[in-house]
Amino acid sequence: MIKRFFSSTAEVPDSVEVPRHVAIIMDGNGRWAKKRFLPRVAGHAQGVDRVRGIVEACIERGIEYLTLFAFSSENWRRPQEEVSRLMELFVMALEREVTRMHRNGVCLRVVGDLARFDQNLRDLIEQGEARTQENHRLTLTICANYGGRWDILNAVNNWRRDNPDSVDLSEEALSPYLSMHYAPEPDLFIRTGGEQRISNFLLWQLAYTELYFTETLWPDFDAEKLDLAIDSFRKRERRFGRTSEQLLER
Ligand code: IPE
Ligand code: IPE
Ligand code: MG
Numbered sequence: 001m002i003k004r005f006f007s008s009t010a011e012v013p014d015s016v017e018v019p020r021h022v023a024i025i026m027d028g029n030g031r032w033a034k035k036r037f038l039p040r041v042a043g044h045a046q047g048v049d050r051v052r053g054i055v056e057a058c059i060e061r062g063i064e065y066l067t068l069f070a071f072s073s074e075n076w077r078r079p080q081e082e083v084s085r086l087m088e089l090f091v092m093a094l095e096r097e098v099t100r101m102h103r104n105g106v107c108l109r110v111v112g113d114l115a116r117f118d119q120n121l122r123d124l125i126e127q128g129e130a131r132t133q134e135n136h137r138l139t140l141t142i143c144a145n146y147g148g149r150w151d152i153l154n155a156v157n158n159w160r161r162d163n164p165d166s167v168d169l170s171e172e173a174l175s176p177y178l179s180m181h182y183a184p185e186p187d188l189f190i191r192t193g194g195e196q197r198i199s200n201f202l203l204w205q206l207a208y209t210e211l212y213f214t215e216t217l218w219p220d221f222d223a224e225k226l227d228l229a230i231d232s233f234r235k236r237e238r239r240f241g242r243t244s245e246q247l248l249e250r
Pocket of ligand 1 (some may be wrong): 072
């Protein structure tokens with residue numbers, strides 16, 4: 001069943017104290033390692049360890065959806081050794097963490113162009129998703145070999161395949177084809193590591209998301225830092241193109 005969510009370009013969602021959906025670019029692993037005279041991959045290992053704490057902090061705060069950018073379509077361009085190590089870490093994390101996620105009521109989803117991954121990794125993803133699919137406490141999405149442009153083009157191509165005779169495509173018709181159709185648009189976007197860019201993350205879905213950038217490197221990001229981001233979110237007035245006065249009338 002496809003749930004219908006508010007589209008930020010059509011309607012104004014109810015304002016919330018705690019974001020329903022938080023999307024994070026986990027950046028800064030390499031610099032974290034470099035500061036300690038360690039190889040970059042040591043930063044990635046530490047970064048993977050951080051994920052568990054943030055997932056649990058999100059559950060405690062009542063966040064319903066957490067989306068993490070783990071590997072971009074462009075990250076294949078990194079040195080082969082680093083890419084291989086990232087894949088190994090992904091496999092290890094799935095092997096180790098799915099049981100705990102399941103116990104915590106986490107529903108795991110992995111989105112991106114998964115065809116390029118090894119069969120072993122794809123099998124683990126499929127098993128993890130199947131095992132946790134009935135869980136509703138938190139939906140954790142890992143974006144792997146993901147790119148916002150890929151997502152939009154993939155959705156358009158699939159829509160066209162299903163509707164060969166239609167000419168015009170609407171937002172509403174496209175939405176179910178996007179990789180994150182099962183989640184509302186993110187309320188809060190966080191990027192760690194100090195860069196202030198989107199790096200081809202959820203281009204479509206971030207249309208009206210509140211953006212938060214922090215210098216903290218991902219391996220140093222913890223529940224306290226998450227709370228700072230949520231505090232900043234709470235102070236924002238989300239207008240979705242309207243005026244303040246219009247929002248008060250609602
Ligand atoms: C983010 O950390 C992790 C991935 C992109 C996989 P980086 O590896 O980009 O860390 P920096 O930006 O080089 O510090
Ligand atoms: C974005 O980080 C991708 C992930 C965190 C997975 P990058 O480190 O790849 O982004 P750029 O290259 O600095 O824009
Ligand atoms: Mg980076």
